[in-house]
Amino acid sequence: MIFETKEEYKKVFDEFYNPLCNFAYKIVKREDLAEDIVQEVFVKIWQKKDKITLSSTIKNYLFQSTRNKAIEVLRKNKLESTYLDEKGKIEDVQDDMEEEANNFLLKEKLRRSIRQLPPKCQEIFVLSKMNGLTYIEIAEELNLSVKTVENQIGRGLKLLREMLKKMRSDDEYK
Amino acid sequence: MSINNLIARFFANKATKEEWDTLESWKLESKENLNELKEMQSIWERALDLDDYKEFDKNSAWASINDTIEESIIPPIKKRKTLVLNFKWVAGIAAAISLVIFSVISYPTTEIEGYTQFVSTDEVEDLNLPDGSLISLNKNSKMDYAVNFTENRNVILDGEAYFEVARDEEKPFNIITDCANITVLGTSFNVEEGKDFVNVFVTSGSVKVVSGSEEVILSKNDMVKCDCNKIEKINNPSRNYLSWKNDKLIFQETPLHKVVSDLAHHYNVNLTFSGASTDMNKPVTDVFENEDFESVMETIVLITGIQYISEGNNYVIQ
Numbered sequence: 001m002i003f004e005t006k007e008e009y010k011k012v013f014d015e016f017y018n019p020l021c022n023f024a025y026k027i028v029k030r031e032d033l034a035e036d037i038v039q040e041v042f043v044k045i046w047q048k049k050d051k052i053t054l055s056s057t058i059k060n061y062l063f064q065s066t067r068n069k070a071i072e073v074l075r076k077n078k079l080e081s082t083y084l085d086e087k088g089k090i091e092d093v094q095d096d097m098e099e100e101a102n103n104f105l106l107k108e109k110l111r112r113s114i115r116q117l118p119p120k121c122q123e124i125f126v127l128s129k130m131n132g133l134t135y136i137e138i139a140e141e142l143n144l145s146v147k148t149v150e151n152q153i154g155r156g157l158k159l160l161r162e163m164l165k166k167m168r169s170d171d172e173y174k
Numbered sequence: 175m176s177i178n179n180l181i182a183r184f185f186a187n188k189a190t191k192e193e194w195d196t197l198e199s200w201k202l203e204s205k206e207n208l209n210e211l212k213e214m215q216s217i218w219e220r221a222l223d224l225d226d227y228k229e230f231d232k233n234s235a236w237a238s239i240n241d242t243i244e245e246s247i248i249p250p251i252k253k254r255k256t257l258v259l260n261f262k263w264v265a266g267i268a269a270a271i272s273l274v275i276f277s278v279i280s281y282p283t284t285e286i287e288g289y290t291q292f293v294s295t296d297e298v299e300d301l302n303l304p305d306g307s308l309i310s311l312n313k314n315s316k317m318d319y320a321v322n323f324t325e326n327r328n329v330i331l332d333g334e335a336y337f338e339v340a341r342d343e344e345k346p347f348n349i350i351t352d353c354a355n356i357t358v359l360g361t362s363f364n365v366e367e368g369k370d371f372v373n374v375f376v377t378s379g380s381v382k383v384v385s386g387s388e389e390v391i392l393s394k395n396d397m398v399k400c401d402c403n404k405i406e407k408i409n410n411p412s413r414n415y416l417s418w419k420n421d422k423l424i425f426q427e428t429p430l431h432k433v434v435s436d437l438a439h440h441y442n443v444n445l446t447f448s449g450a451s452t453d454m455n456k457p458v459t460d461v462f463e464n465e466d467f468e469s470v471m472e473t474i475v476l477i478t479g480i481q482y483i484s485e486g487n488n489y490v491i492q
């Protein structure tokens with residue numbers, strides 16, 4: 001038995017849906033297919049919840065199932081992907097799934113943390129890191145002083161670090 | 175200048191020599207400062223990877239998943255059609271025999287004189303014979319039965335079938351295959367005929383098997399394999415010999431290699447190991463009923479931690 005209640009299931013969904021979609025997207029390179037794949041994985045795990053006894057973690061199960069499904073979809077639709085070589089074989093099968101899974105989960109945490117930054121701080125941080133603007137460009141864009149931009153960047157990093165640190169200790173008490 | 179500004183300038187490679195030195199001495203002030211700077215650096219670098227990290231619509235995904243699982247009642251089991259042949263039904267199967275036989279006979283597809291041919295393709299077919307015997311014919315199998323069946327209870331099997339034979343002491347029920355003749359003394363059994371072999375598995379009653387010069391009498395839960403020269407007894411036959419009939423696979427502390435061979439047979443896929451490994455003996459305990467292959471494999475992956483790759487109908491366990 002994996003989930004006793006639907007609430008537990010929903011919790012797992014909330015935690016893993018977005019990183020799994022990103023993982024599937026990396027393989028199939030299409031957002032709609034990625035979402036279909038992950039939704040199917042979630043429906044299946046619910047339907048089989050009473051029969052499954054996990055030998056490893058729910059995280060490993062979800063990532064492994066997503067990967068299997070994604071590769072199947074790729075082959076079925078004859079889609080091109082850097083994930084498969086010309087003969088349709090999986091490249092680097094020995095890929096460390098666990099490491100890859102952790103990487104996606106970390107990105108998810110960072111993304112969520114950035115979303116929780118105070119609005120101005122968030123805007124500046126996103127312009128700098130995601131849009132690749134320099135401090136001077138951001139200052140011009142937002143009509144602020146460069147000093148303010150720098151200050152907000154430093155403050156943002158501090159806040160992010162605190163949020164991630166808190167998430168880590170929350171995980172340990174799970 | 176505040177430490178926030180210093181840090182921002184430092185990560186953007188904009189710090190002057192003087193600012194750099196100030197940050198260096200702040201860093202060395204305490205272990206806490208050092209850790210903080212290290213962690214901020216890692217966030218700074220990781221944030222770069224986020225530009226191709228997407229945000230999917232979780233709420234509508236949840237709505238759709240929720241709809242699906244709310245209405246997901248177990249899919250109805252496909253009903254097999256029963257073919258009742260145009261013969262007079264002979265009353266009751268007293269002490270029926272069941273047996274499973276798998277056999278492949280290299281006789282031409284044309285009908286044999288004095289016999290009526292019955293062929294199954296993509297579905298398991300149930301067949302009621304004129305004497306009251308019930309036969310389930312596995313997919314892609316063929317059976318010929320004598321036209322005067324009520325007098326002459328002979329069938330010729332090419333493929334696999336499960337028999338529940340109506341008892342009639344006067345008229346023996348004979349199953350003719352390439353490698354063996356099976357005479358039913360009153361019971362149920364499975365006959366599986368392969369290229370050069372016949373497997374007979376008895377679930378109740380007793381059955382006589384003759385192959386070449388050898389002859390054995392089988393009773394409940396006995397299984398033999400005949401390779402046209404000799405009859406070999408199979409100890410502890412897997413119950414899954416009947417899985418094709420009831421679409422149910424049962425594993426109880428079954429070593430993975432046995433599970434793999436049952437699955438390959440049941441789903442008609444090539445499922446193999448890429449090489450010998452200790453994984454082959456990992457025990458599997460589960461029951462699969464009316465499940466598709468992919469879904470069974472998902473559970474197997476979960477139970478044993480194996481990984482597999484697939485190409486068409488070929489599945490290789492790594």
